Amino acid sequence: MRGVRVPLHLLAAAGVAVVALPVLALLAAAARGSGDLWPHLIRHVLPGAAVETLLLLAGVGAVVVGVGTGTAWLVACHRFPGRRVLSAALVLPLALPAYVSAYAWLDVLHPAGPVQSGLRALLAPLEMGPLPMPEIRSLPGCVTVMGSVLYPYVYLPARAAFLAQGAELVQAGRGLGAGGFRLFRSIALPLAWPAVAAGASLALLEALNDVGAAEFLGVRTLTVSVYVTWITRSSLAGAAQVALAILVLVAGLLALESWARARLRGRGAGREGAVPVLRTLSPLAGWLAALSCLIPVLLGFLIPAAYLAWAAWGRVAAFGPPRELGAWIGNSATLSAAATLLTLPAALALAMAARGEALPDRRPVLGRALLRAGRLGYALPGGLVAVGLVVAFGALDGLTEDWARPLPALSGTASALVAAYFVRFLAIPAGGLDAGYAGIRPQLDWSARAMGAGPGRILARVHLPLLAPSLLAAALLVFLDTMKELPATLLLRPFDRETLATALYAEAARGTYEEGAVAALALVAAGLPVIALLVLGGRPPGGQPGLSARG
Amino acid sequence: MSCFRRAVFLAASLLLLLGGPLGGAGAAEVNVYTTREAGLLRPLTDLFTERTGIQVRTVFVQGGLAERLESEGRRSPADVAIVVDVGNLMELVDRGLTQPVESAALEAAIPAGLRDAQGRWFALSTRARAIYASRERVPEGEAQGLTYEALAEPRWRGKVCVRSGQHPYNTALFSILMIQHGEAWLRDYLTRLKANLARRAAGGDREVARDILAGVCDVGLANTYYAGLMLSGRGGEEQKRWGEAVRVVMPAGGTAVNISAGAVARNAPNRAEAVRLLEFMASPEAQTLYANGNFENPVRPGTPTNPIVESFGALTPREVSMAEVAARRAAVSRIVDEVGFDR
Numbered sequence: 001m002r003g004v005r006v007p008l009h010l011l012a013a014a015g016v017a018v019v020a021l022p023v024l025a026l027l028a029a030a031a032r033g034s035g036d037l038w039p040h041l042i043r044h045v046l047p048g049a050a051v052e053t054l055l056l057l058a059g060v061g062a063v064v065v066g067v068g069t070g071t072a073w074l075v076a077c078h079r080f081p082g083r084r085v086l087s088a089a090l091v092l093p094l095a096l097p098a099y100v101s102a103y104a105w106l107d108v109l110h111p112a113g114p115v116q117s118g119l120r121a122l123l124a125p126l127e128m129g130p131l132p133m134p135e136i137r138s139l140p141g142c143v144t145v146m147g148s149v150l151y152p153y154v155y156l157p158a159r160a161a162f163l164a165q166g167a168e169l170v171q172a173g174r175g176l177g178a179g180g181f182r183l184f185r186s187i188a189l190p191l192a193w194p195a196v197a198a199g200a201s202l203a204l205l206e207a208l209n210d211v212g213a214a215e216f217l218g219v220r221t222l223t224v225s226v227y228v229t230w231i232t233r234s235s236l237a238g239a240a241q242v243a244l245a246i247l248v249l250v251a252g253l254l255a256l257e258s259w260a261r262a263r264l265r266g267r268g269a270g271r272e273g274a275v276p277v278l279r280t281l282s283p284l285a286g287w288l289a290a291l292s293c294l295i296p297v298l299l300g301f302l303i304p305a306a307y308l309a310w311a312a313w314g315r316v317a318a319f320g321p322p323r324e325l326g327a328w329i330g331n332s333a334t335l336s337a338a339a340t341l342l343t344l345p346a347a348l349a350l351a352m353a354a355r356g357e358a359l360p361d362r363r364p365v366l367g368r369a370l371l372r373a374g375r376l377g378y379a380l381p382g383g384l385v386a387v388g389l390v391v392a393f394g395a396l397d398g399l400t401e402d403w404a405r406p407l408p409a410l411s412g413t414a415s416a417l418v419a420a421y422f423v424r425f426l427a428i429p430a431g432g433l434d435a436g437y438a439g440i441r442p443q444l445d446w447s448a449r450a451m452g453a454g455p456g457r458i459l460a461r462v463h464l465p466l467l468a469p470s471l472l473a474a475a476l477l478v479f480l481d482t483m484k485e486l487p488a489t490l491l492l493r494p495f496d497r498e499t500l501a502t503a504l505y506a507e508a509a510r511g512t513y514e515e516g517a518v519a520a521l522a523l524v525a526a527g528l529p530v531i532a533l534l535v536l537g538g539r540p541p542g543g544q545p546g547l548s549a550r551g
Numbered sequence: 552m553s554c555f556r557r558a559v560f561l562a563a564s565l566l567l568l569l570g571g572p573l574g575g576a577g578a579a580e581v582n583v584y585t586t587r588e589a590g591l592l593r594p595l596t597d598l599f600t601e602r603t604g605i606q607v608r609t610v611f612v613q614g615g616l617a618e619r620l621e622s623e624g625r626r627s628p629a630d631v632a633i634v635v636d637v638g639n640l641m642e643l644v645d646r647g648l649t650q651p652v653e654s655a656a657l658e659a660a661i662p663a664g665l666r667d668a669q670g671r672w673f674a675l676s677t678r679a680r681a682i683y684a685s686r687e688r689v690p691e692g693e694a695q696g697l698t699y700e701a702l703a704e705p706r707w708r709g710k711v712c713v714r715s716g717q718h719p720y721n722t723a724l725f726s727i728l729m730i731q732h733g734e735a736w737l738r739d740y741l742t743r744l745k746a747n748l749a750r751r752a753a754g755g756d757r758e759v760a761r762d763i764l765a766g767v768c769d770v771g772l773a774n775t776y777y778a779g780l781m782l783s784g785r786g787g788e789e790q791k792r793w794g795e796a797v798r799v800v801m802p803a804g805g806t807a808v809n810i811s812a813g814a815v816a817r818n819a820p821n822r823a824e825a826v827r828l829l830e831f832m833a834s835p836e837a838q839t840l841y842a843n844g845n846f847e848n849p850v851r852p853g854t855p856t857n858p859i860v861e862s863f864g865a866l867t868p869r870e871v872s873m874a875e876v877a878a879r880r881a882a883v884s885r886i887v888d889e890v891g892f893d894r
Binding site: 040044045048106110111112116135137138215216217218220227228230231232233234236314315318383386387390391393394395397398401409411412487490491493494495496497498502505506507509515 | 582588589590608609610611612613614615618619621622623624625626627628638642715717718719722750751752753754755758761762764765766767786787789792793880881884885888889891893894
């Protein structure tokens, strides 16, 4: 691929440059100094926030890995009642932003809400006094809410990996007398582990970056303290310093993860067209399996979504649908589509640069470094990416004002917002396509080249068809994540350009919840077709798994 | 590598398309950056457009409004900033992001304490931070005698609900208490108030009413307009029940008052229209709409308050200067951390 190395690296570097913009702006802000803030932060804020963050991440990590791999193993390799429906339904929580789920669950479980009121009414004749109920405004509550919407990040790649493992290994394991759990633990899970780890790291970064749900449920994470430092302590410098410190930690963890994945390379390789053998469960075990898969769907989607639907119905019945609903949906969809279309080519360039020349003895050092840098934006809180871009775009506009007058100002236009989405979410397709490339053997390139195919032809005729499932899955995930994104959208959107997420936030911030419920429900509903594609894309006729974040 | 060229071309054209100037030239317009939610301002801006023919474009920004204004610098399209909370307001003023305005109409409409002597900001409504007390569990006589200070007394142990101590509504209230009683007193007060909390300091003000209804707590701190919104039925029957569960108490010894305010942006391209918009916002008609839209208190003397808000009792603000309240915000925020109020 010698002929394309230069433009390829240029395009990859351009993508990284966009990611670098807000990071550099934040570095500049951090360098301005934050006075005597740090001794205060270290004494009174950061230790507690670090502990809460670690506990939250440990909890969410345990939930998403346990639920994600467990349910994936059940639906991929077993036959039980409702398996096909549950296999698709388990993806549904992806449509629900964590902050929306948090709002809904607090309403549902509140002592004045439907569940507790109903229970009290039922038990009133028994005169038992107040019922002890779990408090959702707590760390365990937050872990449950986040875990129940984030587990699909593990479920999807784990299911794909289990499906790709095929019959032979599992049969061999069974032949050796391993059954059920042992098969899962000793054969299936180790093989799927790279995919699980990749998915879990995405979920954990989402949890780390969340501010809406955590703040609402009273969990003071590091990211919450970044926002408080910026807004209440009026120190963007201090906030940038804390965020960059977190970023260094995350970069270290990501490097560790990619090192671990590199060591595991090959172990996760599945076989194209492998056909999984379904084990039929006994009736009792089958119903238990169905129940185990139903609970995450209930917690992560059905109950909060049903509550939203009920609340939205109340609002619409009383006041009619919000006038601007159509405009909100249109804006959300346009912005998400723009972000997706811009992110994919850059991610493809990054993944290609990181793959290098498909020669076993040459590690593409520059390409790998670019890929790693390109993924960093995912580890920055969305609000800070937005501030970084505000500062960077402002500086650019100052330059064009002085040197290139006819150029329009970029600040306050949709391009600033789309750039923020690009920075935040480039990691998703970049990681997905990198993993997708890992499944394409270099021998294919060699044969194609031997037959005289140029690099463009190899890309178009060999790589892209093989990458199609990864591309589709990555595109859909970016689209969904962009639709749900809140903090950057709030800060950067242009005049009179409300999206579903911002409309919902505006109502929730003011306490007119029913009005927000309509937007929230529309946000969820708009995500459903995307998820349907994601589910269908998971098993095209060729038998290639969807989000192939393995390898 | 035509594929790359195509990708680059696509990316570039998309960027241009999205980055193109959005505003149409021609008709007079005024651009508003606001931390107020757009639905609240729309009736006012619509009326303004109807009266003057000036188009109003708004963007609701929360967190980062100052950064956005500052970074856009000379090229900023912003004409007017409308913000809530005096701390956020003073941040704009202190960073030089507003400009002085001389307007006889504004000076006549807004009392001197509620606008900047140099015309860099004008309060458009006042927002009272009140005490919510359970109608069921706190006798009326006792409720009416409540003060902010009393909420820290041992008799309310485990019975107080409040949102995060770092929220601007609370830091502004605590700043007022600090001005009146001193720093050491505030530290002690927050420690004792924290000990009285029935749950973590989290959520929003309306959660206070709902938690009181549910028996989680008996008293709490919340702004009056939330009760107004709930009682109006605009949020549905459910919220009406929350509102009916609480008695809104204007504390003895004066109520802590915060403001929403407007200012002309430093680089306002449409300065004249910006001043006209602010003058309109202070007019009797707009004041009625503005205050009723969110159940706040109008700043223009003689403007009737919404009847629901009126029923909470007369508003006697604690006499402190708005600038002083804003100046103490950082110190208060530190004390909130030091006593571990939110943990």
